[in-house]
Amino acid sequence: MHSFQELSVDFTRHFNVRLFPLQPQSLYDPCEYFLTMGGKRIRPVMCLMGNELFDEILPDAFEVATAVELFHNFTLIHDDIMDKAPLRRGMDTVHTKFGESTALLSGDVMLIQAYEHLNKVRTTYLHKILALFNKTAAEVCEGQQLDMDFEKTEFVTFDDYIKMIGLKTSVLMASSLKMGAILGGAGGSNADHLYQFGLNLGIAFQVQDDYLDAFGDPQKFGKQVGGDILANKKTFLMIHALDVANEDQKNELNDLLKVNEPDKVERVLSIFEICGVDEWARQLKEKYIAVAFQHLEDIAVVSVRKKPLHDLANFLVHRDY
Amino acid sequence: MHSFQELSVDFTRHFNVRLFPLQPQSLYDPCEYFLTMGGKRIRPVMCLMGNELFDEILPDAFEVATAVELFHNFTLIHDDIMDKAPLRRGMDTVHTKFGESTALLSGDVMLIQAYEHLNKVRTTYLHKILALFNKTAAEVCEGQQLDMDFEKTEFVTFDDYIKMIGLKTSVLMASSLKMGAILGGAGGSNADHLYQFGLNLGIAFQVQDDYLDAFGDPQKFGKQVGGDILANKKTFLMIHALDVANEDQKNELNDLLKVNEPDKVERVLSIFEICGVDEWARQLKEKYIAVAFQHLEDIAVVSVRKKPLHDLANFLVHRDY
Numbered sequence: 001m002h003s004f005q006e007l008s009v010d011f012t013r014h015f016n017v018r019l020f021p022l023q024p025q026s027l028y029d030p031c032e033y034f035l036t037m038g039g040k041r042i043r044p045v046m047c048l049m050g051n052e053l054f055d056e057i058l059p060d061a062f063e064v065a066t067a068v069e070l071f072h073n074f075t076l077i078h079d080d081i082m083d084k085a086p087l088r089r090g091m092d093t094v095h096t097k098f099g100e101s102t103a104l105l106s107g108d109v110m111l112i113q114a115y116e117h118l119n120k121v122r123t124t125y126l127h128k129i130l131a132l133f134n135k136t137a138a139e140v141c142e143g144q145q146l147d148m149d150f151e152k153t154e155f156v157t158f159d160d161y162i163k164m165i166g167l168k169t170s171v172l173m174a175s176s177l178k179m180g181a182i183l184g185g186a187g188g189s190n191a192d193h194l195y196q197f198g199l200n201l202g203i204a205f206q207v208q209d210d211y212l213d214a215f216g217d218p219q220k221f222g223k224q225v226g227g228d229i230l231a232n233k234k235t236f237l238m239i240h241a242l243d244v245a246n247e248d249q250k251n252e253l254n255d256l257l258k259v260n261e262p263d264k265v266e267r268v269l270s271i272f273e274i275c276g277v278d279e280w281a282r283q284l285k286e287k288y289i290a291v292a293f294q295h296l297e298d299i300a301v302v303s304v305r306k307k308p309l310h311d312l313a314n315f316l317v318h319r320d321y
Numbered sequence: 322m323h324s325f326q327e328l329s330v331d332f333t334r335h336f337n338v339r340l341f342p343l344q345p346q347s348l349y350d351p352c353e354y355f356l357t358m359g360g361k362r363i364r365p366v367m368c369l370m371g372n373e374l375f376d377e378i379l380p381d382a383f384e385v386a387t388a389v390e391l392f393h394n395f396t397l398i399h400d401d402i403m404d405k406a407p408l409r410r411g412m413d414t415v416h417t418k419f420g421e422s423t424a425l426l427s428g429d430v431m432l433i434q435a436y437e438h439l440n441k442v443r444t445t446y447l448h449k450i451l452a453l454f455n456k457t458a459a460e461v462c463e464g465q466q467l468d469m470d471f472e473k474t475e476f477v478t479f480d481d482y483i484k485m486i487g488l489k490t491s492v493l494m495a496s497s498l499k500m501g502a503i504l505g506g507a508g509g510s511n512a513d514h515l516y517q518f519g520l521n522l523g524i525a526f527q528v529q530d531d532y533l534d535a536f537g538d539p540q541k542f543g544k545q546v547g548g549d550i551l552a553n554k555k556t557f558l559m560i561h562a563l564d565v566a567n568e569d570q571k572n573e574l575n576d577l578l579k580v581n582e583p584d585k586v587e588r589v590l591s592i593f594e595i596c597g598v599d600e601w602a603r604q605l606k607e608k609y610i611a612v613a614f615q616h617l618e619d620i621a622v623v624s625v626r627k628k629p630l631h632d633l634a635n636f637l638v639h640r641d642y
Contacts, residue, residue, distance in 0.1 A: 027466035078429060082422040101403040101469055104425065108399060108432070109462040112455055115436060119451040126447055130440040134433055141430040145348035148422055 001305055004312045007048045007057075011041055014062050015069060019113065030098045030106040031113075034077055037089050042316070043176045044069040049312070050180025050194055053305055061183050063120040064129060068176050070114035071133075075140055077107040082148065111137075121183070129179055136175040143168025156234050158243065162203065165236075170202025177309075193295045197309070200292035204317045207285040210235040212320065214269060215278055220321045226265030232257050236284065237277045238268075244275050289317050322626055325633045328369045328378075332362055335383050336390060341434065351419045351427040352434075355398055358410050363637070364497045365390040370633070371501025371515055374626055382504050384441040385450060389497050391435035392454075396461055398428040403469065432458075442504070450500055457496040464489025477555050479564065483524065486557075491523025514616045518630070521613035525638045528606040531556040533641065535590060536599055541642045547586030553578050557605065558598045559589075565596050610638050 002010075019035065020028040044065035051061040079085075080093040081103050087093060095103035121129050146164040150156045178195040186194070213228045214237055228235050242253060249271050256264055272278065292313060296306055323331075340356070341349040365386030372382040400406075401414040402424050408414060416424035442450050467485040471477045499516040507515070534549045535558055549556050563574060570592050577585055593599065613634060617627055 024463055024466055024470070026470050027463055078425055082425060102466065104399055104403060105462050105466055105469075108429075109459055111429070111432060112458045112462065115451065116455045116459075119448060119455060123444055123448065127440060127444065130436065134437045134440060137433045138430055138437075141426050141433065142345055142348055145345055145423065145426055148426075149345070149347050 001052060001308055002049075003308050004045055004049065004315070007045045007052075007308075008041055011044050011048060011062070011065055011069075015041070015044070015066060019066070019070070020109075026098075026102065027106060027109060030094050030102055031110050033097065034073055034094050034106070034110075037091050039069075039073075039089075041069060043072055043172055046173055046176040046198065046312075047180040049308055050177035051184045052180075053194065053299070053301060053309065054181055054184030054186045054190070058183055060121050060125070061180055063117045064133075064179050064183065065176075067114040067117040067133065068172070068179070070110050070117065071137060071140075072172065074107045074110040074114065075144070077103055077110065079144060081107075082144070125182055128182055132175050132179055132182070136171050139167045139171045143171075150234055156239060158239055161234065161236065161239050165203060165206045166199065169206050170199045173202040173205070174198030190299050190301070193299045196295040197292045197299075197313075200288045200295065201313050201316065204285045204288040204292065204313075207236050207281055207288065208317050208319065210237050211278070211281045211285070214272060217320060226269070229265050229268045230260060237272055237281060240280055241272055241275050241277050244280075245271060249275065285317055289313060322373060322629055324629050325366055325370070325636070328366045328373075328629075329362055332365050332369060332383070332386055332390075336362070336365070336387060340387070340391070341430075347419075347423065348427060348430060351415050351423055352431050354418065355394055355415050355427070355431075358412050360390075360394075360410075362390060364393055364493055367494055367497040367519065367633075368501040370629055371498035372505045373501075374515065374620070374622060374630065375502055375505030375507045375511070379504055381442050381446070382501055384438045385454075385500050385504065386497075388435040388438040388454065389493070389500070391431050391438065392458060392461075393493065395428045395431040395435065396465070398424055398431065400465060402428075403465070446503055449503055453496050453500055453503070457492050460488045460492045464492075471555055477560060479560055482555065482557065482560050486524060486527045487520065490527050491520045494523040494526070495519030511620050511622070514620045517616040518613045518620075518634075521609045521616065522634050522637065525606045525609040525613065525634075528557050528602055528609065529638050529640065531558050532599070532602045532606070535593060538641060547590070550586050550589045551581060558593055558602060561601055562593055562596050562598050565601075566592065570596065606638055610634060 015035075018032060020031045022028065047065040047068055048057055048061050051057050076088065077094050080088060081095050081100055085093050086096050093103070094106060098106070118130060118133060119126075143164055143166070146160075147168055150160070150164065174195045175198070177198040178191050181191040181194050210228065213223070213235070214226065216225055218225045224230075228238075238253075242250060245253060253268065253271055256268055261267075293310070296309060296313075299306065336356075339353060341352045343349065368386040368389055369378055369382050372378050397409065398415050401409060402416050402421055406414050407417050414424070415427055419427070439451060439454060440447075464485055464487070467481075468489055471481070471485065495516045496519070498519040499512050502512040502515050531549065534544070534556070535547065537544075537546055539546045545551075549559075559574075563571060566574060574589065574592055577589055582588075614631070617630060617634075620627065
């Protein structure tokens with residue numbers, strides 16, 4: 001069994017080669033540029049880990065992992081266009097550097113390239129892998145659309161938000177694990193428990209992301225604290241605060257959401273603290289991670305094989321960066 | 322054997338159902354909206370015809386045909402964003418009606434849906450169909466990128482233009498035919514000849530499109546004559562005119578390309594006529610269609626099976642609308 005860190009090194013070695021043709025440069029260089037920005041490569045490594053839970057890692061798993069990472073990067077390129085984001089990881093986004101039309105098209109061809117890697121999967125598993133990948137890919141688009149719809153909706157319920165995050169963030173983690181499991185010959189029940197592990201872990205991961213944005217140590221987190229607050233994003237924290245705040249606090253929050261006063265972050269955080277949002281978020285995260293671990297427990301393989309997934313989950317939801 | 326018109330009715334019956342989920346409406350209704358705009362459905366019917374050249378039409382061929390038509394519509398939705406086109410077939414484009422972000426995402430999910438139809442192909446042919454589809458899809462993106470590059474290039478050679486049109490227009494026709502042939506059990510040589518038939522037919526088709534835009538009867542063509550001229554598009558006609566014109570004519574054309582004077586179309590057409598561009602285009606079209614027919618001839622099946630393809634090719638390059 002290998003740890004996340006070890007498999008991450010393996011995957012990076014496999015992934016950090018030129019994946020696109022040389023010509024036309026104007027189409028493919030933007031793809032390569034975006035991939036050099038790096039990333040934690042969590043999803044593809046999850047695919048390898050899902051595979052190793054049941055068997056030795058097969059070459060096919062690296063192809064599916066590559067497809068997953070290309071898909072994830074395709075969504076980022078297109079999301080950046082939709083969000084009009086000038087920077088990602090401190091570098092120019094593709095549309096900033098190469099123009100919107102090329103960014104759109106480079107994203108498209110990256111998705112197509114993902115399918116080309118899926119087509120390297122052995123025939124026995126090809127239908128099953130494609131079906132899960134297609135379902136997941138459509139769900140991620142649905143999640144992004146719901147997220148955009150929510151920007152125009154005044155009142156977003158906690159359940160709606162969970163549903164959106166599930167689609168936008170969790171299903172890709174869940175299905176990366178499950179695709180690895182399928183390639184490892186896992187039976188239906190084991191593969192489904194692993195999927196549910198990923199789904200619940202994904203929610204806990206997002207809660208932690210929202211938490212760090214508000215309460216993280218800016219030195220460690222590497223991003224400006226309160227970025228979500230300044231962007232008026234409806235996060236787990238904001239939705240819960242609006243849910244439990246009294247009338248005065250609610251009015252203040254709604255007023256703060258309309259303009260960007262210099263003390264906006266400070267004042268929102270102060271309401272968050274009065275409402276106990278930080279403690280609530282910690283409990284919410286623990287609730288989801290407990291469900292995730294129960295599903296991991298229910299997978300019928302010896303415990304020792306589960307350790308790397310256990311460690312990864314603990315890291316993802318307790319990280320401070 | 323069935324004619325294009327007969328198969329077109331069959332395909333339309335198959336295709337004109339709700340192809341996307343109901344929810345979220347904000348993502349999927351734009352997809353359905355775009356498909357109701359209609360279209361000639363040339364490519365999917367070519368897939369059925371490629372299949373019937375070798376065997377009775379299989380259900381799989383309808384799935385691949387659906388994938389091809391979804392892919393084609395995905396490219397149109399994204400092209401309309403890139404071109405900032407307000408209308409298509411007299412109706413609002415998706416980004417005009419629903420906004421750019423939703424148009425981008427609806428296009429994405431339409432491409433994913435195309436792959437879901439490909440995944441219904443029987444296992445024996447799945448790898449082969451996917452490989453050809455992926456290659457073609459990437460080439461279409463390359464063609465669109467080259468087309469955008471050419472807008473910023475002062476001097477585009479005839480060979481560069483042929484290459485771009487081949488990628489942007491012909492390969493999808495060629496591979497639609499070939500995917501049908503593969504499903505019909507065609508051998509490599511027959512399938513390749515059919516591909517080459519489609520490739521050359523596609524070029525001839527585009528020459529006719531460019532020709533009609535300049536010299537067509539607006540009553541029959543259904544579009545404003547000279548639309549390409551007003552949009553300063555580098556068409557077969559413009560590239561050839563710039564190639565053969567004398568210095569004075571060349572300077573006049575280049576001046577006309579810079580501004581939109583009221584008599585622009587008239588003056589460009591007059592130079593086209595002096596340079597014999599219309600006759601040249603007719604000959605060019607005949608040259609490509611002759612090569613296409615030679616490849617059709619070389620396919621080892623009885624002539625009578627080839628008749629519908631022969632008729633379709635003649636229609637596509639001699640149509641006046």
